[in-house]
Amino acid sequence: MSVTAAKGFTAAGIAAGIKDSGGEDLALVVNNGPCRAAAGVFTENRVKAAPVLWSQQVLKGGRVSAVVLNSGGANACTGPLGFQDTHATAEQAAAALGHSAAEVAVCSTGLIGTRLPMDKLLPGVDAAAGRLSEHGGEKAALAIKTTDTVHKTAVAQGSSGWTVGGMAKGAGMLAPSLATMLVVLTTDADLDSAALDEALREATRTTFDRIDSDGCLSTNDTVLLLASGAAEVVPDRGEFAEALRSVCDDLAQQLIRDAEGASKDIRVEVRGAASEADAVEVGRSIARNNLLKCAVHGEDPNWGRVLSAIGTTGATFEPDRIDVAVNGVWVCQNGSVGEDRDKVDMRYREVRITADLAAGSQSAVIWTNDLTADYVHENSAYSS
Amino acid sequence: MSVTAAKGFTAAGIAAGIKDSGGEDLALVVNNGPCRAAAGVFTENRVKAAPVLWSQQVLKGGRVSAVVLNSGGANACTGPLGFQDTHATAEQAAAALGHSAAEVAVCSTGLIGTRLPMDKLLPGVDAAAGRLSEHGGEKAALAIKTTDTVHKTAVAQGSSGWTVGGMAKGAGMLAPSLATMLVVLTTDADLDSAALDEALREATRTTFDRIDSDGCLSTNDTVLLLASGAAEVVPDRGEFAEALRSVCDDLAQQLIRDAEGASKDIRVEVRGAASEADAVEVGRSIARNNLLKCAVHGEDPNWGRVLSAIGTTGATFEPDRIDVAVNGVWVCQNGSVGEDRDKVDMRYREVRITADLAAGSQSAVIWTNDLTADYVHENSAYSS
Structure with missing residues (x-):
């Protein structure tokens, strides 16, 4: 091989x-x-x-x-x-x-x-x-x-x-x-x-x-x-x-x-984007949000942090039309509370976050991982 | 008051x-x-x-x-x-x-x-x-x-x-x-x-x-x-x-x-920038670099992570003219190894990172803090 x-x-x-x-x-x-x-x-x-x-x-x-x-x-x-x-x-x-x-x-x-x-x-x-x-x-x-x-x-x-x-x-x-x-x-x-x-x-x-x-x-x-x-x-x-x-x-x-210290692999899919570039920008913003990455580590389907991350981008969307699912449960609908968050099962290593911008037909998938104390530990000690 | x-x-x-x-x-x-x-x-x-x-x-x-x-x-x-x-x-x-x-x-x-x-x-x-x-x-x-x-x-x-x-x-x-x-x-x-x-x-x-x-x-x-x-x-x-x-x-x-979980306050000063906007952009890029924030937590004067963060910006600079000091010790000179990193004392709460871009006379100061296991813990558990 x-x-x-x-x-x-x-x-x-x-x-x-x-x-x-x-x-x-x-x-x-x-x-x-x-x-x-x-x-x-x-x-x-x-x-x-x-x-x-x-x-x-x-x-x-x-x-x-x-x-x-x-x-x-x-x-x-x-x-x-x-x-x-x-x-x-x-x-x-x-x-x-x-x-x-x-x-x-x-x-x-x-x-x-x-x-x-x-x-x-x-x-x-x-x-x-x-x-x-x-x-x-x-x-x-x-x-x-x-x-x-x-x-x-x-x-x-x-x-x-x-x-x-x-x-x-x-x-x-x-x-x-x-x-x-x-x-x-x-x-x-x-x-x-x-x-x-x-x-x-x-x-x-x-x-x-x-x-x-x-x-x-x-x-x-x-x-x-x-x-x-x-x-x-x-x-x-x-x-x-x-x-x-x-x-x-x-x-x-x-x-x-194999990302350092990670306990969860997070698949961020952005759908309904006006362009592929919008989908990638929104996906990266979600994937880089430290607060969200901590929430996923804690198995907390904190969709508010997803919306907060989307809101920092320049992509085409209306805040009150965004839907967000965590592991298939649409916990955020039309920018507000959706299905019961207690339905979300986050015990497994792979976590799927789906954001639908309702602004077009383009999509992209970005992969990231959770932010953990092990990541901090590994990168605090790396050069010493 | x-x-x-x-x-x-x-x-x-x-x-x-x-x-x-x-x-x-x-x-x-x-x-x-x-x-x-x-x-x-x-x-x-x-x-x-x-x-x-x-x-x-x-x-x-x-x-x-x-x-x-x-x-x-x-x-x-x-x-x-x-x-x-x-x-x-x-x-x-x-x-x-x-x-x-x-x-x-x-x-x-x-x-x-x-x-x-x-x-x-x-x-x-x-x-x-x-x-x-x-x-x-x-x-x-x-x-x-x-x-x-x-x-x-x-x-x-x-x-x-x-x-x-x-x-x-x-x-x-x-x-x-x-x-x-x-x-x-x-x-x-x-x-x-x-x-x-x-x-x-x-x-x-x-x-x-x-x-x-x-x-x-x-x-x-x-x-x-x-x-x-x-x-x-x-x-x-x-x-x-x-x-x-x-x-x-x-x-x-x-x-x-009072930032969540922080053990260090980090003062990032960017000097020698071609514009104030450049200085702010570079300062924010340094202030947001998770790897550097972990290094500071570990009291590691990891100037390579500072240069790596500067390199992601669109600011005016030549990589081989950048100087970086940690707590006053110029550990990076002309984009390469400078003073002995063992001279850097990082025991105290305040850590000063100074980056001189050698591209002008503008400057800016951005404050941030280190990334710690306590931050991860606090934000993993916040909503549950």
């Missing part, structure tokens, strides 16, 4: 000593071709980590032959020296693999504002290159974990013999534009970088872009899609787009289910 | 039985004139509680002779019947005082989505009218508390014999545009409603508008300013503006210090 499910890819995951814990912390994914077309989407945060700045440059060429990923440090806010560290990492991988550094993407995750221990990372790149395997996808997925409790992989098959697979990490800083996350997707289908770029943007728009754990946008978010062409088949574009979307959706769901 | 510090005002606070706890829950503030000029600012939430809709209408006339305030229920999202409840409240007060209901403002605070117990509230209005006193300001301030741990009052004196005083409630849902809060300000200076409106908008813009406890904007926020003219003096406009601002600032500080 993971990044080696598609033909033409090898991967490795090792413990390079970057993490103090001694756990696995360095992954290498290699595209052995024959094609090396690639696409990427990156964080919209204007404060971008060195590996994001580097990889954005690499992706401009439309080709990626390898990706080096490390946990144990984000290499963000590390200045020109941090950028040199990323560059040196790419050069080390290129030398070990006989590739050009200009085709080596780099991803980092961990604390912001700390230089990476290059004396450990560079030998780690060589060690990973020595352990590349067609079965290395799981190891690679394990090596990119930070506060993740589980590693995340997904795969989908095309009808004409091609495969899309991928791995993801991310648990905190899941965010509006892209969650904190590193994602590497691979396929053995034969597609050029323009086709990959179009498919990737459409797939992320309705998956990773619609999970929002805590409203915080990371400096390091990266989603890469690499095509090897090793299946020697040009896929149907529609089928490929759907397979890619399903893999992204699967990984996005795994990310939200 | 409080709303009866200025001449011409009487007030009362009583237990009407609206709160299940049996505590004080109804306040009445009366302007005995000779003037009854008034101004008000209200929540920008588009989902507005019935008392907000009512009081906005009253304020259009520029005159307020009395304010009825209740805790124990927000009367928000209660539909046309909820609006009738507010209207009936104003009529009851008007009858008891011999005023016109069109000059009686109403404020409510408490849970959203529940009708008020009018069988208790209306007799309570009569009872409060029977206990009006020139010394009733403290009682009134006590009666509007919800989850507030203390009541909040402030006063300032003008040089020519006039006074500005006020009371506030609010602890949760402190928000970007106006905190959850009900504030009644009184003065015995002689000013017309246009002058009061101008002074009030300017005063709230840099005080209540710049506290942001949890990013959640209430449906009920109301700040009223009533002038009795009883001091028989027309104040210097600049001096009055400053006195009003100082009272608002004092009350705003009391609100943030």
